Each structure stands twice: as structure tokens, then as C-alpha cells.
Amino acid sequence: MMNNGHTRILWGLIGLACGIGLGVAAGVTFLSPAVPTSLATPEPVTSVPVTEREYADQHTVELAFTATTGSEIMAPADGRVTTSTCSPGNTLDSGTATFFIDGKALISLATSQPLWRDLHLGDSGADVRALQEELVRLGYSSSTSGVLDANTLAGFNYIVRGIDPTEKNLESIELSRILWIPAPQVTVASCEVSVGGNARAGEPLATLPISAQEAHILQLPTNASPGAxxxxxxxxxxxxxxxxxxxxxxxxxxxxxxxxxxxxVSSETPTISASYRLATPTSVLVVPPGALYDVAGEQACVVGDGEPIAVEIRGSELGESFVQLVGDAPTTPSEVAADPKGSPACR
Incomplete structure (x- = not known):
């Protein structure tokens, strides 16, 4: 039988052991690591902010074209070149004069049909009509009847006297005064006769660079947004x-x-890569694809600020959809529902 001293010692040891056990348990509880944020269950995303941006709807395309070799601008008459502003890289413009032969201006004209004869009052034909149409394009009063009348002759004289005010009014349009060019403005590659040189009718005064006759996109994108x-x-x-x-x-x-x-031009397969885009970018709303519902072609719905809204899909890119509000839609929403399944129809 233990005496009182031994009993007190035993109970002290038991209390100490219990204290240590409770301390370890508390320490283990206190030191247990919290669950990392990256492993925590994320809060569900119910809405996404709406942003705006300019959208040009760019597509990469290939253009094919047809080209002509450098054409020549032929002198309409013999004579000495007394004045010339011809220079490689400069332009010949319809309704102006680049060359003067024997002191008289050669009027550059881009008629749809080259003139081939002197024209007098009362003359008629496709060449007369071509002259009249070019005079109208240049801003001069003229009929397009195909019959050379007083107005047509006056329009031509306005051009001549605008270039050289000392010229008297002409009573006919002489072929020797017309320098035919194939377009309203053409760029010069080289000048064949300089000031002081002799021009020969039917021989070149200037040469034009290689030019394009027509160009077209080989395959138009099927999903391009409408617009210029x-x-x-x-x-x-x-x-x-x-x-x-x-x-x-x-x-x-x-x-x-x-x-x-x-x-x-010098390659075996003459095509050119280009960016095909809207001439004027349009403003669109950027939303996630999952925010769209009731999609029918380019028409769709979103839930914006809690209300169903009709939108038109303009395009998409890298997980973003570009839309525009349709009709009498409310003001631009600040956010859209991320998962609108089961939402009311918008149209």
C-alpha cells in the first residue's frame, strides 16, 4: 500500500502526461496547413463584363491579276518638242498638257476610244461621243449625243485656253493636237523625246510602266461581314x-x-497575298461564345444586365465573339450571363 507521498507523485505524473497529450493535440491542430487557394473549389462564374472594340474583320486572301507590258504614248504629229514636263515617275493627266510641239500644246485626253480623225461641227460617231464623255468627266459642259456641236467645241477650247491663254478659239478639233492616254492619269516610266528633240508622228514620246488590267480575289471568304x-x-x-x-x-x-x-509580275504564278478587311472598322461588343444562346445563323441572344437582348454575330477570334445590338435594343449592357441556358427568348 502506497503512502500519501507516493500517491501524490503518481497523480502528478498522470497529470503531466495528460497535459503533454493535450498540448501535442493542440499543436497538431494549430499547425495543420490550410487548403491552398488553387485547390479550393472555385466560385461559379455567373456573369462576364462586356467590352467594346473596333473590328475590321480581317481575312488573308490571294489576288490574281492580268497585266500589260509597258505601253507607249505616241506623238500625234511631227515637230520639235519646245516644252516638256515629262519625267520618269511623273504623271500624264487627262485635260492637261505635258508636251508642246512647235510651240503648241498637245492636249492629253483619256477618251474610251482613241480619236483617229480631225473633228468638225456636225461630225458624228463613237469617237465624238468618247470625246464628249471625257469632257463631261473633266467638268466641262457638253452633250453626249455623239454629234459634235458648239458646246463640245467650246469645252475643248476651254481646256486649250486654260493651258495657253494666248491660243485663239479653234474651229475644229485637230488630231495633231491630241495626245491619247489610256487612263485619266498614267505614270511615266521613261521619256523618249526631250526638249529640243524631234517628235515623229506614230513614234513614242513616253513609255508607261507595266500596268494591271484587272485584279480579283481568287476565293472570297464565306463568313465575311457585310460592308465596303x-x-x-x-x-x-x-x-x-x-x-x-x-x-x-x-x-x-x-x-x-x-x-x-x-x-x-515576273513570277510564274502571278498572285499577291493581301489582307481583306472592312474599309471602315465597326464597333462591336466582345462576349464569350458561351454567353450566346438561341443562335440562328448570325442572329443570337444574350442576357445583358439580367434582360434578354437580341444581337447579331459579326465574327469571332481566340475564344471571343463579336456582336452588335439589334434594332431597338437597350443601351450597351455592362455584363452578360456566362451560362444563359433556359433564359427567355429575345426575339
């Missing part, structure tokens, strides 16, 4: 029509002035 479009070549924006064609002479000249055209 351009192709961008070497940083230059060149308009194309709805069928992806370039046919306007002035625009073709810009196209032919690109270094890509010069390089492609």
Missing part, C-alpha cells in the same frame, strides 16, 4: 467591289504601283 471592303497590300488600302474585283483604272494604277505587284 479594301485589300491592304504593302500598307496601301485598295478598294474592291462586292465581288472582290478591282476594275477602276485609277485604283488599278495604285494596285500596280505596289512593290508586291512588281515582284508578282
Amino acid at each position: 471592303r479594301v485589300v491592304v497590300i504593302d500598307g496601301k488600302e485598295i478598294p474592291v467591289d462586292d465581288e472582290g474585283r478591282i476594275s477602276d483604272p485609277a485604283v488599278l494604277q495604285r494596285f500596280a504601283a505596289t512593290s508586291s505587284f512588281t515582284t508578282a
Whole structure:
């Protein structure tokens, strides 16, 4: 039988052991690591902010074209070149004069049909109509009847006297005064006769560079947004029509002035890569694809600020959809529902 001293010692040891056990348990509880944030169950995303951006709907396309070798601008008459502003890289413009032969201005004209005879009052034909149409394009009053009348002759005289006020009014349009050019403005590659040189009728005064007759996109993108479009070549924006064609002479000249055209002309397969995009970028709303529902072609719905809204899909890119509000839609929403399944119809 233990005495009182031994009993007190035993109970002290038991208490100490219990204290140590409780301390270890508390320490283990205190030191247990928290669950890392990356492993925690994420809160469900119910809405996504809406942003706006400019959208040009760019596509990479290939253009094919037809080209002509450098054509020559032929002198209409014999004589000495007394004045010339011809220089490689400069232009010949319809309705102006670059060359003077024997002191008289040669009027550059881009008629759809080259003139082939002297024209007098009362003369008629396709050449007369071509002259009249070019005078109208240049801003002069003229009929387009195909019959040379007083107004037509007056329009031509306005051009002549605007270049040389000392000239008297002409009573006819002499072929020797007309320098035919193939477009309203053409760029000169080389000048064949300088001031003081002799011009010969039917021989070149100047040579034009290789030019484009027509260009077109080989395959138009099927999902391109509607609107006026351009192709961008070497940083230059060149308009194309709805069928992806370039046919306007002035625009073709810009196209032919690109270094890509010069390089492609000498290749076996003359095509040019270009960016095909909207001429004027449009403002769109950027939403995640999952925010769209009830999609039918380009029409869709989103739930914006809690309300179903009709939108039109303009395009998509890298997990983003670009849309525009349709009709009498409310103001631009600040956010859209991330998962709109089961939402009411918007149209």
C-alpha cells in the first residue's frame, strides 16, 4: 500500500502526461496547413463584363491579276518638242498638257476610244461621243449625243485656253493636237523625246510602266461581314467591289504601283497575298461564345444586365465573339450571363 507521498507523485505524473497529450493535440491542430487557394473549389462564374472594340474583320486572301507590258504614248504629229514636263515617275493627266510641239500644246485626253480623225461641227460617231464623255468627266459642259456641236467645241477650247491663254478659239478639233492616254492619269516610266528633240508622228514620246488590267480575289471568304471592303497590300488600302474585283483604272494604277505587284509580275504564278478587311472598322461588343444562346445563323441572344437582348454575330477570334445590338435594343449592357441556358427568348 502506497503512502500519501507516493500517491501524490503518481497523480502528478498522470497529470503531466495528460497535459503533454493535450498540448501535442493542440499543436497538431494549430499547425495543420490550410487548403491552398488553387485547390479550393472555385466560385461559379455567373456573369462576364462586356467590352467594346473596333473590328475590321480581317481575312488573308490571294489576288490574281492580268497585266500589260509597258505601253507607249505616241506623238500625234511631227515637230520639235519646245516644252516638256515629262519625267520618269511623273504623271500624264487627262485635260492637261505635258508636251508642246512647235510651240503648241498637245492636249492629253483619256477618251474610251482613241480619236483617229480631225473633228468638225456636225461630225458624228463613237469617237465624238468618247470625246464628249471625257469632257463631261473633266467638268466641262457638253452633250453626249455623239454629234459634235458648239458646246463640245467650246469645252475643248476651254481646256486649250486654260493651258495657253494666248491660243485663239479653234474651229475644229485637230488630231495633231491630241495626245491619247489610256487612263485619266498614267505614270511615266521613261521619256523618249526631250526638249529640243524631234517628235515623229506614230513614234513614242513616253513609255508607261507595266500596268494591271484587272485584279480579283481568287476565293472570297464565306463568313465575311457585310460592308465596303479594301485589300491592304504593302500598307496601301485598295478598294474592291462586292465581288472582290478591282476594275477602276485609277485604283488599278495604285494596285500596280505596289512593290508586291512588281515582284508578282515576273513570277510564274502571278498572285499577291493581301489582307481583306472592312474599309471602315465597326464597333462591336466582345462576349464569350458561351454567353450566346438561341443562335440562328448570325442572329443570337444574350442576357445583358439580367434582360434578354437580341444581337447579331459579326465574327469571332481566340475564344471571343463579336456582336452588335439589334434594332431597338437597350443601351450597351455592362455584363452578360456566362451560362444563359433556359433564359427567355429575345426575339
